Amino acid sequence: MTSSITDLARRLRPVVSRLYYLVRRETPHALTLTQGSVLAELVGGGSSRMSRLAQLEGVRMPSMTDVVGRLERLGMVSRRPDPDDGRAVLVEATGEGRRFYAEMVAAREEQLRERLLGLDDADRAAIDAALPALTKLIRDFHRENPKEELIRDER
DSSP states (O other): OHHHHHHHHHHHHHHHHHHHHHHHHTSOOOSOHHHHHHHHHHHHHOOEEHHHHHHHHTOOHHHHHHHHHHHHHTTSEEEEEETTEEEEEEEEEOHHHHHHHHHHHHHHHHHHHHHHHTSOHHHHHHHHHHHHHHHHHHHHHHHHSTTSOOOOSOO
């Protein structure tokens, strides 16, 4: 049983990685993976402290400050003092950031839609049937780190 699970993991990893890479490559993006992940978190989850964003991304505060600074210069996020703690800073997506994110998601979904049209019904059904199990797999990662929330979707 363990060897079949090991084999499944070995076969699944490159497929998931390659699919994500191809969809990302085929759609316009002006952001790094971390910048896209932070923007997705802010659009999907609302404003957040810099420290929480750093924790979610697994980076140190100076790195997150750089990421947020770049997004701020692009007009995608803004910073403001945390009303509950004047020493902390809240970061939130701007209208421009939400618009960019929505366009990026739509473009990626369109790329996938076009590719799915090229598959036969049986292949599309197999992918559809696999989605609940893949979602559970993602949730299992988040159970291991309960401070991290479910992925926001896009990088």
